[in-house]
Each structure stands twice: as C-alpha cells, then as structure tokens.
Amino acid sequence: xxxxxxxxxxxxxxxxxxxxxxGILGQGKLIKSHSPGxxxxxxxxxxxxxxxxxxxxxxxxxxxxxxxxxxxxxxxKSIATLENIFDQLLSAHCSRDVTLIALGGxxxxxxxxxxxxxxxxxxxxxxVPTTLLAQVDSSVGGKTGVNHPLGxxxxxxxxxxxxxxxxxxxxxxxxxxxxxxxxxxxxxxxxITDQPFFLWLEKNMPRLLKLEPDSITYAIEQSCRCKAQxxxxxxxxxxxxxxxxxxxxxxxxxxxxxxxxxxxxxxxxVACGMVMAAEFSARLGWIGAAQVKKVSALLAxxxxxxxxPKELSADRFLELMALDxxxxxxKLRLVLLKDIGKAILTDDVDLTLLHSTIxxxxxxx
Amino acid sequence: xxxxxxxxxxxxxxxxxxxxxxGILGQGKLIKSHSPGxxxxxxxxxxxxxxxxxxxxxxxxxxxxxxxxxxxxxxxKSIATLENIFDQLLSAHCSRDVTLIALGGxxxxxxxxxxxxxxxxxxxxxxVPTTLLAQVDSSVGGKTGVNHPLGxxxxxxxxxxxxxxxxxxxxxxxxxxxxxxxxxxxxxxxxITDQPFFLWLEKNMPRLLKLEPDSITYAIEQSCRCKAQxxxxxxxxxxxxxxxxxxxxxxxxxxxxxxxxxxxxxxxxVACGMVMAAEFSARLGWIGAAQVKKVSALLAxxxxxxxxPKELSADRFLELMALDxxxxxxKLRLVLLKDIGKAILTDDVDLTLLHSTIxxxxxxx
Numbered sequence: 001x002x003x004x005x006x007x008x009x010x011x012x013x014x015x016x017x018x019x020x021x022x023g024i025l026g027q028g029k030l031i032k033s034h035s036p037g038x039x040x041x042x043x044x045x046x047x048x049x050x051x052x053x054x055x056x057x058x059x060x061x062x063x064x065x066x067x068x069x070x071x072x073x074x075x076x077k078s079i080a081t082l083e084n085i086f087d088q089l090l091s092a093h094c095s096r097d098v099t100l101i102a103l104g105g106x107x108x109x110x111x112x113x114x115x116x117x118x119x120x121x122x123x124x125x126x127x128v129p130t131t132l133l134a135q136v137d138s139s140v141g142g143k144t145g146v147n148h149p150l151g152x153x154x155x156x157x158x159x160x161x162x163x164x165x166x167x168x169x170x171x172x173x174x175x176x177x178x179x180x181x182x183x184x185x186x187x188x189x190x191x192i193t194d195q196p197f198f199l200w201l202e203k204n205m206p207r208l209l210k211l212e213p214d215s216i217t218y219a220i221e222q223s224c225r226c227k228a229q230x231x232x233x234x235x236x237x238x239x240x241x242x243x244x245x246x247x248x249x250x251x252x253x254x255x256x257x258x259x260x261x262x263x264x265x266x267x268x269x270v271a272c273g274m275v276m277a278a279e280f281s282a283r284l285g286w287i288g289a290a291q292v293k294k295v296s297a298l299l300a301x302x303x304x305x306x307x308x309p310k311e312l313s314a315d316r317f318l319e320l321m322a323l324d325x326x327x328x329x330x331k332l333r334l335v336l337l338k339d340i341g342k343a344i345l346t347d348d349v350d351l352t353l354l355h356s357t358i359x360x361x362x363x364x365x
Numbered sequence: 366x367x368x369x370x371x372x373x374x375x376x377x378x379x380x381x382x383x384x385x386x387x388g389i390l391g392q393g394k395l396i397k398s399h400s401p402g403x404x405x406x407x408x409x410x411x412x413x414x415x416x417x418x419x420x421x422x423x424x425x426x427x428x429x430x431x432x433x434x435x436x437x438x439x440x441x442k443s444i445a446t447l448e449n450i451f452d453q454l455l456s457a458h459c460s461r462d463v464t465l466i467a468l469g470g471x472x473x474x475x476x477x478x479x480x481x482x483x484x485x486x487x488x489x490x491x492x493v494p495t496t497l498l499a500q501v502d503s504s505v506g507g508k509t510g511v512n513h514p515l516g517x518x519x520x521x522x523x524x525x526x527x528x529x530x531x532x533x534x535x536x537x538x539x540x541x542x543x544x545x546x547x548x549x550x551x552x553x554x555x556x557i558t559d560q561p562f563f564l565w566l567e568k569n570m571p572r573l574l575k576l577e578p579d580s581i582t583y584a585i586e587q588s589c590r591c592k593a594q595x596x597x598x599x600x601x602x603x604x605x606x607x608x609x610x611x612x613x614x615x616x617x618x619x620x621x622x623x624x625x626x627x628x629x630x631x632x633x634x635v636a637c638g639m640v641m642a643a644e645f646s647a648r649l650g651w652i653g654a655a656q657v658k659k660v661s662a663l664l665a666x667x668x669x670x671x672x673x674p675k676e677l678s679a680d681r682f683l684e685l686m687a688l689d690x691x692x693x694x695x696k697l698r699l700v701l702l703k704d705i706g707k708a709i710l711t712d713d714v715d716l717t718l719l720h721s722t723i724x725x726x727x728x729x730x
Contacts, residue, residue, distance in 0.1 A: 038695075083444055090515040093688065095695070118483070121510060121521045122601070145486060150455040156486045157522060236487070323458065330403075330460070 004030075005217065007224050009140060010232040011160060018140060018164040018224050020217065025052060025103075025128050025167040028059030034126055034162040037097025039064045041089065043112040044103040045072040048130050051173055056103060056128065066092045070108070074261045077107045077147050079155065085115045099124040099162070105131035105178075106138035106266065110156070113144030117159035127161045130170040132182025133267050136189075136223035139164045141231040141245075147261065151323045152253050158236055166220060171211055176303070181267025183208060183302040184248075186219050188274060189226040191295065192244050195341030197222055198298070205301045244343045247335040248274030254320035258312045264305070271304035280357050281337040284350075291340055307364065314358040318351065369395075370582065372589050374505060375597040376525060383505060383529040383589050385582060390417060390468075390493050390532040393424030399491055399527040402462025404429045406454065408477040409468040410437040413495050416538055421468060421493065431457045435473070439627045442472045442512050444520065450480045464489040464527070470496035470543075471503035471631065475521070478509030482524035492526045495535040497547025498632050501554075501588035504529045506596040506610075512626060516688045517618050523601055531585060536576055541668070546632025548573060548667040549613075551584050553639060554591040556660065557609050560706030562587050563663070570666045609708045612700040613638030619685035623677045629670070636669035645722050646702040649715075656705055672729065679723040683716065 004021040019030055031040070040060065044053055049069050057065060068088050070076055089098070100123060102112035109127050116125035127139035145156020171179065183205075190198030201208075207215040227245065234242035251273030255264055264272075278295040281287045296306045321332060333347040369386040384395055396405075405425065409418055414434050422430060433453050435441055454463070465488060467477035474492050481490035492504035510521020536544065548570075555563030566573075572580040592610065599607035616638030620629055629637075643660040646652045661671045686697060698712040 079444065079448055086513055086520055087515075090513055090519060090688070118510075118520050118522060120519060121508065121523055143486065145483075148451060148455055150452075154455060154485060155451055155483050157483055158486055323455070 005221055007221065007228055009160075009228040011235055014142075014160045014235075016161060016163050018166060018228065020135075020166045020168065020220055020224070022169045022213070023167060025165055025170070026055040026059040028061060030163065030165050031056075031060055031101065031126060035099035035101075035124060037095070037099060037124070039066075039094055039098040040101060041066045041068060041092070041094060041098060042101045042103055043068045043070065043085065043108060043115070045070045045108055047072040048104040048108070052103060052130060052170060056101075066094070070111075074107055074147070074266075077111050079146055079148075081111060082115055082118075082146055085111070086119060089115070089119055094119070094123075096120045096123055099126060101126045101128060102139075103128045103130065104134070105129065106134045109134050109139050110144050110153070111146055113142070113159050113161065114146060114156050117144055117157035122159065124162050125159070127164040129164065129166055131174055131178055132171055132220075133178070133185055134182075135166040135168075135171075135220055136182060137185040137227065139166070140224055140227045142235070152256055152261070166224070168213070168216055168220065171216065176209075177265060178267075179209070179211075180303040181265040181271075184267035184271040184274070184299065184304050186223050187298055187302065188245075188247055188270065189223045191274065191337065191340060192247050192335075192343035193226055193230075193341060194222070195339070197226075198340050202294075202298055205298065209302070240345045243333070243345045244335055247337075247343050248272075248277050250321050250324045250332075250334055251276040251317070253324060254317050255309060255312065257320050257323075258316055259309060264309075268305050271299045271302075272306060272308060275299065275306045276308065276358070276361060277334065277336055279361060280334070280354060283353060283357050284336070287337050287339060291337070294340065308358065308361040310362055312362070314355045314362065317358050318355060370586055372586065372593055374525070374593040376600055379507075379525045379600075381526060381528050383531060383593065385500075385531045385533065385585055385589070387534045387578070388532060390530055390535070391420040391424040393426060395528065395530050396421075396425055396466065396491060400464035400466075400489060402460070402464060402489070404431075404459055404463040405466060406431045406433060406457070406459060406463060407466045407468055408433045408435065408450065408473060408480070410435045410473055412437040413469040413473070417468060417495060417535060421466075431459070435476075439472055439512070439631075442476050444511055444513075446476060447480055447483075447511055450476070451484065454480070454484055459484070459488075461485045461488055464491060466491045466493060467504075468493045468495065469499070470494065471499045474499050474504050475509050475518070476511055478507070478524050478526065479511060479521050482509055482522035487524065489527050490524070492529040494529065494531055496539055496543055497536055497585075498543070498550055499547075500531040500533075500536075500585055501547060502550040502592065504531070505589055505592045506607075507600070517621055517626070531589075533578070533582055533585065536581065541574075542630060543632075544574070544576075545668040546630040546636075549632035549636040549639070549664065549669050551588050552663055552667065553610075553612055553635065554588045556639065556702065556705060557612050557700075557708035558591055558595075558706060559587070560704070562591075563705050567659075567663055567666075570663065574667070605710045608698070608710045609700055612702075612708050613640075613642050615686050615689045615697075615699055616641040616682070618689060619682050620674060620677065622685050622688075623681055624674060629674075633670050636664045636667075637671060637673060640664065640671045641673065641723070641726060642699065642701055644726060645699070645719060648718055648722050649701070651701065651703050652705075656702075659705065673723065673726040675727055677727070679720045679727065682723050683720060
C-alpha cells in the first residue's frame with residue numbers, strides 16, 4: 001500500500017484533510033469516509049476521464065454513482081457549463097445529500113466546487129486534482145467559480161471541500177507545459193513566505209521536471225502546507241493575508257484576459273506576472289536587480305515564459321488590471337515583493353511608474 | 366420622524382438588524398450605515414421602481430449609484446436574469462466592496478441576494494422588501510437563489526444581508542392578492558411555533574386585510590421575531606429546526622411547479638399546502654378534524670385558496686414532491702402538525718396514505 005501524507009486545513013467546523021500519495025485516487029475509503037450521503041456524482045472532462053475515471057469508480061464500488069463528462073478547456077469554465085451540470089443533477093434526482101467529486105485540473109475543480117456551492121444552496125464535494133497546478137493551488141482553500149467574458153473567476157463562491165485527494169501518479173500523464181505551469185505556483189509559495197523553499201527549488205528544479213518521486217512529493221506538501229496556513233488565517237480573503245497568494249495574478253489575469261483565455265496557461269501567465277511584480281518592486285527600490293534576476297531565472301528553468309507578451313500595450317494592461325477583484329474603492333491593489341520570501345499587499349500604486357515599467361518590460365527582448 | 370422598530374437576527378459575525386416602520390425606505394442613514402464601500406447598486410423591477418426608487422435614491426444622496434431594473438415576475442427568477450445582472454455589474458466596474466440593494470418583493474430579494482453571494486465570490490447586500498411576503502419571510506434569513514425548470518429555488522446560496530429595511534408604507538400599493546399571499550406566511554408562524562399568535566390572527570384578520578397600522582406592524586414584528594429565532598438556531602438548515610419554516614412548502618412547491626410558475630402566487634400555494642399538511646396530520650391521528658378546519662378557515666378568511674387544484678393528480682404531486690430539497694437519502698421529508706403552534710419534521714411518510722389523502726382532497730368541492 002502506498003504511503004499517504006495527510007495535512008489539515010484548519011477552518012474550525014469546515015476543516016478538512018489533504019491526502020497526498022501515489023495511486024491514492026483508487027482508494028475508495030478516502031472518498032467513502034468523506035461523503036455522508038449515498039449519491040455520488042463524479043464530474044470530469046473528456047481528457048482526464050479516460051485516464052482515471054475507471055480506477056476511481058472501481059475503488060468506490062457504490063450503488064448510486066453518476067458521471068458527468070465535460071469538454072476540456074478553460075473556455076468551458078462558464079455559466080453555460082454550470083447550467084449543464086445543474087440540468088444533469090436535477091434530471092438524476094440528486095438531493096441535498098449528494099457529494100460531487102471533481103476529477104481533473106483547476107477548471108474541473110473550480111466549476112464542480114461552484115456547482116456544489118449553489119446546487120440546492122450547497123452540497124458536499126471532494127477534490128481529486130490531477131494536475132500539479134490543481135494539487136498545489138486551486139483544489140485547496142475553497143475558492144470556486146466560473147469566468148465571465150469581462151473577467152476571470154468573476155462569478156463564484158467560497159465553498160470548502162470535504163477533502164482533497166492529490167494522487168501524484170496522475171502527474172505522469174500531464175503534458176510538460178502543464179507541469180511547468182504548476183511549478184509556477186510552487187515557486188510562488190517560496191517567493192511569498194518561504195525563502196528556504198525558494199532556495200531548495202533553485203537546486204531541485206531539474207528533479208521536479210523529471211518527476212523524481214521524493215522531490216515532487218516534498219514540493220507538493222510544502223506548497224499545500226503554505227497554502228493551508230494562509231487560508232486558515234484568512235478564509236474569505238478579508239484581512240489581506242490571503243491576497244498574498246495572488247502574487248503575479250493581477251498581471252497574470254490581465255495577460256490571460258487580454259490574449260484570450262487559453263492562449264497562455266494560467267501558470268504561465270502567473271510566472272510572467274511574478275516577474276512583472278518583481279520588476280515593479282525593484283523600481284520601487286524594495287528589492288534589487290539581482291533578486292529580480294533570480295526570480296526570472298528560476299521560472300525560466302521551470303520552462304516558463306518570463307517575457308511580457310508584446311501584443312498587450314501598457315494601456316491595455318492597466319485597463320484589464322482595473323477590473324481585478326483586488327481593486328478596492330477604485331484603488332488598484334498589488335502584491336509585491338519586499339524580499340524573496342516576503343510578499344506584501346499594497347494599495348499605494350504609482351500608476352505612472354507602473355505604466356512605464358510595463359512599457360519597458362514589453363520592449364525587452 | 367417615524368418610529369423604527371428594530372429586531373436582530375443573531376448569527377455571530379453575520380448578525381444583522383431588521384428595521385420595521387412606515388416610510389423608512391427613504392431614511393438614507395439606514396442604508397449608509399450598512400454599506401461599507403462607496404459603490405451602491407439598486408436592483409428593482411419595473412413595477413416597484415416607479416413607486417419607490419426615487420424616495421430611496423433621494424435618501425441616499427451617494428456619489429456612485431447604479432440601478433438595474435428587471436422585468437417583473439417569477440419567470441425572471443432565472444439564471445438568465447442573473448447573467449444580465451453580472452453583465453451590468455462588470456460593465457459598471459463594480460468591485461468587491463459594492464453593496465447591492467434589493468428593492469422589491471421576494472423574487473428581487475432572492476435574485477439580488479444570490480447575485481451578491483456569487484459576484485466576485487460574495488459582496489454586501491441590503492434587503493428593502495416591498496411586499497408583505499418578503500417582509501415577513503424571504504428577506505430574512507439569508508436564503509437566496511433562482512429557479513430551474515425542474516424545480517423552484519434549486520440553485521442558490523445562504524448569504525445573509527447586512528440589514529433588512531421593511532417599510533410598512535409600501536404595503537398600501539400592494540395588490541390585494543399579494544397581501545393575502547403574505548398573510549399565508551404570517552399564519553404559518555402561528556401554526557409552527559406560536560399558538561397565541563394564531564389565536565390573535567383569528568381575531569385580527571379583518572384588521573390586517575385593511576392594513577390597520579398597529580395590527581400590521583405587530584404581525585410583521587411577530588413574524589420576523591419567529592423567523593429570526595429559527596434562523597439563529599439553524600442558519601444552514603442542518604439541524605431540522607429551520608426546515609419547520611417549510612410547513613406547507615413541499616406541497617406548495619409541487620403546486621407551483623405543477624401548474625407552472627406564476628399561475629398561483631407562492632403564498633397561495635403555501636396556504637393550500639398548509640391545509641394539505643394539516644389534513645395529512647389529521648389522517649395520521651396527530652391533530653383533530655376541528656383543528657384542520659380552524660387552519661382552513663383562518664386561511665380562507667385571509668382570502669387564500671384552501672382547495673387542492675384539480676389539474677394535479679396525486680401521482681404528479683408525489684413525483685414533484687420527490688424533487689423537493691428536503692428529500693434526504695431518497696426519503697421524502699415533510700413538516701407536519703402535532704398541534705396548532707407545534708410543527709415537526711418527519712421522514713417517516715406513508716406514501717400510500719399520502720397518495721390517498723391527496724386524491725380525496727382533490728375530489729372535495
């Protein structure tokens with residue numbers, strides 16, 4: 001039997017465990033012990049389902065299981081897809097004691113979680129993330145939602161899962177580009193709170209790219225531990241602490257929206273966004289040029305884009321960033337770096353300096 | 366200045382006041398003291414807005430106010446309308462510190478509350494109910510949502526308002542049929558927990574129908590007090606206590622869905638549903654025929670329908686009731702009466718007896 005690592009997200013009555021281990025998605029007991037009713041609905045997509053649905057179902061061996069298979073892609077993270085899920089849940093007479101199981105990456109997790117938040121005003125759900133990005137980030141913390149043509153994740157809810165089952169074995173079938181996109185968020189944890197982890201990543205990036213078992217397990221654990229701590233301190237993103245997890249995201253969302261969803265992967269946009277945040281922090285005199293270089297080099301070593309896409313003007317960037325959820329009373333708020341391992345949230349943003357920083361970055365080759 | 370009655374819904378950090386009084390929707394300070402950001406969006410419909418929007422806006426005198434006017438009717442309590450609201454909020458660059466103000470009846474309150482629950486994962490909202498039904502029931506307690514073709518309120522969230530402003534003056538423009546529909550819920554509170562209030566209603570129904578000020582204020586206060594207590598004891602409908610508020614609703618929802626939304630008003634369907642629940646309770650030997658008659662007579666004196674619509678067969682009733690949110694692990698759960706003033710939730714429902722009870726009620730003239 002595989003060893004299962006267990007971490008807990010401490011949220012009082014909404015606390016839940018994160019299980020990490022190879023081959024654990026077929027361990028039905030994990031799912032069974034976290035689904036109070038007898039109806040289960042697995043929601044997956046047409047890429048992941050052929051790979052892992054059978055193992056998952058075999059493990060459960062339950063009477064009432066429905067499956068809903070969605071098309072693959074961020075463009076389906078929409079209200080229309082949500083309606084499709086509601087139609088199927090109602091047609092299958094799913095009651096309030098149903099448990100929804102998200103089997104897939106961040107898109108499946110976010111939309112399944114949001115469906116669970118809204119179906120009959122809230123039902124149970126379990127995250128079974130199958131991408132690195134989802135395992136270290138989106139499956140933990142209860143943020144759920146869908147996109148709107150005018151902005152990413154604009155419609156959603158905080159709805160905590162009953163548990164997260166992160167099977168590291170699923171990473172073997174992950175396209176290299178998506179593995180790298182997940183590593184962007186792993187690097188993020190080092191940058192915002194954990195300098196030793198950042199230094200560890202500098203040394204171990206080649207091992208992570210080869211999915212060396214001990215290294216990848218350690219990176220996932222360390223990432224989830226960091227995320228769980230931040231979420232426990234600020235579940236609903238009210239104190240500003242949780243907003244630190246958005247390092248690179250305000251820039252990144254602008255890239256994703258500006259280029260059209262799906263052109264860049266979320267992690268790719270965040271990687272570039274973190275370099276932009278580091279560069280802007282340097283222009284403010286908070287960190288040095290050498291540190292910006294370290295950030296950029298580590299991300300590049302993870303095969304991530306670190307250059308600002310030339311298609312987007314600084315004007316367009318600022319316009320898109322003004323739509324960001326972190327805008328408060330009309331003021332743009334950004335997560336920036338005081339050091340590697342120390343991020344802060346600020347609403348004192350010099351827009352002229354930001355504009356010139358973006359312009360110059362976009363001109364760099 | 367009008368006297369304002371204040372009740373509190375005790376929900377820890379989510380506690381909020383209910384203000385009751387004549388002409389209070391124009392008192393801007395109530396709204397201002399409960400909206401933390403500077404952006405306000407009033408959501409109303411094309412029937413209510415011409416009557417009360419101007420007074421409300423005049424009271425606020427705020428810089429950034431948007432208004433969204435929806436068409437009137439339960440058929441617009443849909444995901445499509447929700448999308449329309451999201452489009453307008455995003456186009457107006459509303460950020461996470463926006464406060465949505467629901468000015469209207471239950472449909473406006475439910476859909477505005479759900480929009481507030483989901484917009485950017487949750488923003489503030491204020492209920493300004495303008496129907497009796499909304500003032501005594503739907504605006505209090507945080508249930509929000511929209512309908513689905515396969516069932517009422519199937520998609521939604523628990524999202525508590527920042528405050529409720531119940532202006533009794535708005536009832537003067539309420540169509541008589543809607544006043545009666547609101548009285549159905551008032552009677553419900555007497556039936557489920559408060560026999561003295563039921564007896565008071567038997568004596569004072571004519572005064573309520575004439576909107577005699579002291580009587581109507583007392584009825585609203587007493588109803589809100591009952592609702593606030595039940596909600597405080599069981600915010601998320603988990604312990605079964607809150608489910609008592611659904612007396613008559615499982616039958617009522619079947620009527621509404623079966624006849625098509627909007628044919629009967631919600632309160633009318635609930636009135637008939639309460640008579641059905643009382644009759645079924647009598648068949649179980651829990652209450653006597655005289656008590657059923659008292660229930661039916663009080664509701665009839667409020668000009669409410671107490672006869673089962675002949676268009677719906679008992680088979681169709683049971684089919685629709687099986688879709689109810691109170692179904693748990695495949696078992697129908699019903700709120701029934703042990704006495705006037707004492708409701709209980711049971712999942713021990715004899716479907717054969719229920720079928721014959723409905724069949725016989727439908728044959729009664």
